[in-house]
Structure formats: structure tokens, C-alpha cells
Amino acid sequence: MQTKDLVIIGGGPAGMAAAVSAYGKGIRDLLIIERDESLGGILQQCIHNGFGLHMFKEELTGPEYAWRYEKMILDLGIPFKLNSMVVDISKDKVITYVNEEEGEVKIKAKAIILAMGCRERSRGALNIPGTRPAGIYTAGTAQKFINMMGLMVGRQVVILGSGDIGLIMARRMTLEGASVKAVCEIMPYSSGLARNIVQCLDDFNIPLKLGHTVTKIHGKDRLEGVTISKVDENRRPIPGTEEYTECDTLLLSVGLIPENELTKGMGIELDGSTRGAVVDQNRETSLEGVFSCGNVLHVHDLVDYVSEEAYIAGEAAARYIKGERVKNNNISVTASDNVSYVVPQRITSDKEKVKIYFRTKNELDNVQIIVSDCENVVYKAKRRKTKPGEMEYVTMAEDVLNNIKGNEISLKVIGE
Amino acid sequence: MVYDVAIIGAGVTGAMTARELSRYELSVCVIEKESDVAMGASKANSGIVHAGFDAKSGTLKARFNVEGSLMMEKITKELGVKYKRNGSMVLAFREEERDVLLELYERGIRNGVGGLEIINGERIRELEENVSDKALYALHAKTGAIVCPYELTIAAMGHAMDNGVELFLESRVLDISCDNGAFEVETTKGTIKARYIINAAGLYADKISRMVGDDSFEITPRKGEYLLLDKELCGLVGHTIFKVPTKMGKGVLVSPTVDGNILLGPTSEDIYDKEDTQTTRVGIEKIINSAAECVKNIPFGSVITSFTGLRATTKNGDFLITAPKPNFLNLAGIDSPGLTAAPAIAVHVSNMLKDMGLELVEKKDYTSTRKIYQVEKSRYNKMVCRCEKVSEGKIIEAIHTNPKAITVDAIKRRTRSGMGRCQGGFCMPSVVSILARELGIDVCEVRKSGGDSRIVVGKKE
Incomplete structure (x- = not known):
């Protein structure tokens, strides 16, 4: 071998x-x-x-x-x-x-x-009810068709999810002559980068419908339209808010x-x-x-x-x-209040500084980042604003690592 | 030309019948309105080879279920399709439901089903650790098995075609007339003449029968929605898990599939629209609630797709196998356990045709295995679908092997390309290119499924 x-x-x-x-x-x-x-x-x-x-x-x-x-x-x-x-x-x-x-x-x-x-993530993972016509693609698949193969996937487009690829594709489809009718985002905020919302949606007058999702797919052979509904604070569609939008293409940018x-x-x-x-x-x-x-x-x-x-x-x-x-340590790093995840999840050496990357669960202002071990706060930092769509990090210097008590630290975030 | 037999409908019943008839010196054709075979209930059902304890003794369902169940293992081997005898369990959650299990047990014995036993909660969990702790008893059927229903239908039709049966796709039957002892079937793609007609038109069997003046029955679509879970959950259950049945059927089941996914469903709802294969929010929630009652720890976040099947049901609930006119046979109302029963129905049909005067002489050049299109070996090392590990070779094979795949969905059903966790996100553009190349058409003409279901609408200027 x-x-x-x-x-x-x-x-x-x-x-x-x-x-x-x-x-x-x-x-x-x-x-x-x-x-x-x-x-x-x-x-x-x-x-x-x-x-x-x-x-x-x-x-x-x-x-x-x-x-x-x-x-x-x-x-x-x-x-x-x-x-x-x-x-x-x-x-x-x-x-x-x-x-x-x-x-x-x-x-x-x-x-x-x-x-x-x-x-x-695909349509199946979302369980959107309705028929199964052609014309439903993940944003990346559509991007491949257009940019790599020179093929247009549709003319009238609704985009579900405001992830960066979805935003980029809203602009791309528009530049290729398609009409992008709306970008729907189930959350009250976009998970995409702020600059993409400005450059890809605002500059082309494409409406971003926050707190909305697609609740039904229509059309037998090719997509004919989608039903868009408002959602409540638990992300459940609100009955009576359904609106039908005609389109031949639905792009998914949902994670x-x-x-x-x-x-x-x-x-x-x-x-x-x-x-x-x-x-x-x-x-x-x-x-x-x-x-x-x-x-x-x-x-x-x-x-x-x-x-x-x-x-x-x-x-x-x-x-x-x-x-x-060198492996001379074994501290586990865990995500605590308002933090959805941390990377790395373990620190196995105290010989050099470590950057801990994380994402917050919500959009927060006047943010305090607090890292604690079993007894004390070992590190503190401030941010003006954090968003789930934008990754954050804190740098833990060698001396901070050396002073950790126990074998676990947790990272939490407090904000408004 | 005048065909000896024309079969209307390329579902599992039509395909199995075509295969059975292909053994004889007959000219046979199959007329199908969709762009592929297995496009109705044969595409979207539970894929269960039922043991045969459900159907009332003395019914056609009971007879063909048990006969078909015994034939299935051999047929799947001949066709080279997957079959797994995984066994099934019907769970009872209350003491009084034990009587229902006993009833099913006795009915099973009467119907001639082997390998049945009633087991207690402890034994249930020995066999299936994830079954709900609330399940008190179960009817354990060792002969229950699973197949992939569309794989079976495709293979049966392919084998029939290898032995001379012709398949006409996208040919909707508009009318049937009888002229000088031969039927003329008018379709959207021309007229087909045949001496005998077999109506295996599923949901539309009533409409077809009416074309020859028989309005004695009606088909009601019974909607069943399903959820399919990621292969990472393979092993969640080994058996097919049912609850005690109700009037509307066998209820939501939790079952492994032969491909290693976990299948949840179906719901059961009588509807009016024979084209309504939409999934619904209510249906999806019903499945989730019902499945969670039977099996613990189902991670519903691992759903990779949902789909709906429409089962063709008749009023009295039994299969309807009749000859309303000379030389015209109805195979109607073939809902559950139709998949299991199909091979047995096919044999029965050939006997009926013989009784009607059709001469059955065995073919000398009958091939007992399918003819698979030969592709250069290296193409099997070029991976197209990463989730299901499908090679370009397999896709080319599907495009040129009977019944030939002409759409993206047809390739998916034959190769599983696009059926995995990304649901075609990565492989679809490649599949579109391969289809265009192999069929000699423009990429813009490649369709997802039937009708005008084109994948791309034009070239960039």
C-alpha cells in the first residue's frame, strides 16, 4: 500500500x-x-x-x-x-x-x-408542503447552472432564506434578466452579511421579507407559484397571512x-x-x-x-x-448563555495563545463576552453589536490559559 | 399491427402482468400516461411485503397477499432487486388491543400465514430497543419483508421489455372502441389496436372501464403522506412497526427501507382530486406525532424528504378483478397489499386470459434475467452523486437499460442519484449534462419529470 x-x-x-x-x-x-x-x-x-x-x-x-x-x-x-x-x-x-x-x-x-x-440544506429538510415541480433549487445549484454552465434556471424568482448565497443569487439572477420578487427570511433578522443585503438587495430594490416563510409550493410540472406567510415569534406560520406569489423558480438559501x-x-x-x-x-x-x-x-x-x-x-x-x-493540558471549552457554539471545543496546550471563535444566538447590542472557569471570570471583552450571521472571536493569551482552574471554561455573552 | 394484449398502466400491477405475459409467444404492449413507469401508487408506498394477516379471509386481498408474499423473494432474486425479510410487529398499547392482535393472529393462520407469534413488552424491547416503553404486546410476523416498490416495478417492466414487451410512455388513453373483435385504444400519441385489454390504470381504472361501457365501480384516491429520514438513522428499528389497524388502514408505520433509510407514514385520508399528491403541514405533523408514539428517539430534524402517494381504493375495500366485457379485464382497486399481491395477480391474469381463449405458448428464447446495458468499466469509477456514491457508469446504464430513463427523476429512481441527504444539490447539474449527451438533446430540453418540467429555461445570452 x-x-x-x-x-x-x-x-x-x-x-x-x-x-x-x-x-x-x-x-x-x-x-x-x-x-x-x-x-x-x-x-x-x-x-x-x-x-x-x-x-x-x-x-x-x-x-x-x-x-x-x-x-x-x-x-x-x-x-x-x-x-x-x-x-x-x-x-x-x-x-x-x-x-x-x-x-x-x-x-x-x-x-x-x-x-x-x-x-x-435542501427542501426536504424544510418540509415545505405542496407539489414537487421542477424549478426548486438550492441557491448553490442555481449558481452552478448559471455561472459554470451558462444556463438560466428561471425568469421569475422567489428566494427563501437570506443566507449569503441567497443574497448573492438575488443579484446574480437580476443581472441575468430575471425578476426577483422577494427574499423571505423566517427569522426577524438576516443571517447574511450586512454588506450583501445592501449590495445585493437594496441596490436592486428587491424586498427582504423578514419573519416570512414559504408555506406552500404550487405547480405540477414546473413551479407556478408559492404561498408566502408571516410567522409568529415561534416561527410558526400565522393563518390568514398567506399571500400567493407567481414564480417559476424558488431558490433555497436556508443554511x-x-x-x-x-x-x-x-x-x-x-x-x-x-x-x-x-x-x-x-x-x-x-x-x-x-x-x-x-x-x-x-x-x-x-x-x-x-x-x-x-x-x-x-x-x-x-x-x-x-x-x-505538545499536549500538556485538557480544558474543555463550552458555549453558555446566548452562544450557539464555540470552536475549538478543547484546549490541549498552554504554550501559546488561543483564539476562540463563536457565534451568538441572537442579534445583541452592547455586548459583554465573559469566559469563566469553575471559580472565576478569566477573560472579559466588549463588542458594540453581535449577530448570529457574523462570527466573533476572543483571544486568550498564554497567561490567561495558565491561570485557569479546573478543566473547563465556558463562554457566555450578555447584551441587550 | 394488432397486439395480442395491451396493458393500460405501468404501475407494479401492469409491470408484473407484462412480465408474466412476456414468457409466452404473444405481442404485448403497455400504455402509460406518465414519462416513466411506477409513477402512481407504485412510486409512493411503504414498500412492505405484507405477511398477509390483515386482509379478511376469503377476499382476493387475502389470497393474493399470501400467494404474492411467498413468490416475492424468488422474483426479486430473478430481477436483481433488493429484498429483505426484516419481519414486522403490530403494537398494542392497551390491554383491550390485545384482542385485536389475537384476531389478526387467528386471521393470519386462516389465511395461511406462517411465522406468527404474539409477544410481550419485554420481548418487544429485546428485538427492538427503540420501540415505545408503552407497547404492551405485539403481533410479530417473521415473514414480513421490505422491497423498494419502484425498483421492483422498473425491473419487472425492464425484464418484460427484454422479452419483447413494448412500452409507450406519455400516452394517455383518451378512448377505447371495439371494432371487428379488436379494441382500438386512442391515445395522445396515436391509436393502438389489441385483441385483449388489461386495465391496470390505478386511480383511473374506473375511467378506463367506463370507456367500454362499465360504470359499475368508482375509484377513490386515499392520500398517504410519508417522511423519509437520513441513512444516518439506519438501525433505529429493524422490523416494520405498525400500530393496531383501523378502518382507514394499517396506520402510520415506522420501517427501515431496503436502501437503509427510515420511512415514516402513511397518513390516510380519502380525497377527491386524483392528482393531489401534495404534502401538507397537517399530514406531516400527524406522521410525526403518530411515529413518536410507536418509536422513541426519532430525530425529526433528520428528515430528508417528504412525499405523498394516492392509493386506489374501491367501496367494498377488496381488489376488483373482473371482466366486464369479453376480452377486457379490470385490475382495479389494487391498494395495500397490492405491491405484495402483484406477482400473484399477474399469474391469475394469465390464467384468466387463457380461459378467455388466449393461447399461451412458452417462448423458446425467453431470457430469465435482465439485459443490462454495458458501459466502459472506468466510468464506474467516476462519481457523480457523492451522497449515494453513484457513478457516471450507473447513470449511463440507467439511460440505456429497459425501461430507459429519460428524465432526471427517472435516473434518481434507478440509481438513487439525488436521493441522498443533499437531494441532488450537487449532482443535478452533472446528471442534466449526462442526460443531454446520452439522449442527444439540448440541455434546455432535459426535464425533471413529465410534461413541461424543464430544469433550465434557456441559455445565458
């Missing part, structure tokens, strides 16, 4: 950055396995700009951002396999992949970085789910809130030498943050392979 020091599953932004970072730390015997026909992952179909402001201090399109990393991979000579799908990874790190040329291949790896990304089927198959511990692996500050999972980063770990707002996380995982994997990784 072939062996490798490091195998990276997925050649999207997370996988590419992890490879570059591991290479930078001296790892030469590595391989990226990508199921699509090119590197770059979902970035390839995100032809709008707005990528790279943090990482490269300039505004790039998705393919441009991907190309920056692809070029590094090519220049460094990091090997990758395209059109190759990993079908199984065993607990002892044997990876099985298939492709047209080689058939089924097994590789034993010293370390693995999981970077499979995420998928969109992303990390794709952790391979992770589950390896018996790795998962976090019910992120739906990704439970990891430490190195992004190492419960299975030693297996790391996870990017949207397969938790769904990020910006690709820049994905790359940043992938650097952490790549460097840590390199240290692990070289036997330099």
Missing part, C-alpha cells in the same frame, strides 16, 4: 491553504485529493467579488482567490489528484479513493486533514451543513451544534493525527477565515508528523 505523511481530503480553499501551510513547515510527502475537476471548490462558481479583503487586503472574485492558492500549490509542486472521490477513511488512517484512471486506490497516511466543506460523512465513518466525535468535529486549538479531532478545518468543521462567513483556520490545521499537522506537537 502507498503511504504518505499527509493526505488532505478536499482541494477547496481549506484544503489548499492547509497544504500550503504544511509544506511551509517542511512537509514534502503530501497529497491533496479533490473530487471535482479543478482545485478551488465552491469558489470557482462564486464569480462575484468581495473575497480576500482580510487575507490579501484586496477585493477578489472567488476564482481569483482560488487561483492565488492554486498558483502556490503549482509553484511549490504540491501533488494533487482531481476527479477523485474519497469513499472511505478507516480509523487507522487508510484512505480509499476512486477515479476513472486508477480505479480504487488505498493510501495509508500519518496525518489527515479533513477539508470536505459543506452542503446546502449550510458540514459534510462529515467520512468523519462519522471514522468514529470521530462530532459537535451537535456545529455539526463538525470536536477539535482542539490545533484543529485536531478526537482521533489522533486527524485534523479538520474550513466549512467541514463549522460554517464560516468569509473564505478568508477558512484559509486562516486551514493554516492552523496545516501547521499543526506538520508538527504532529515531525513529533513536535
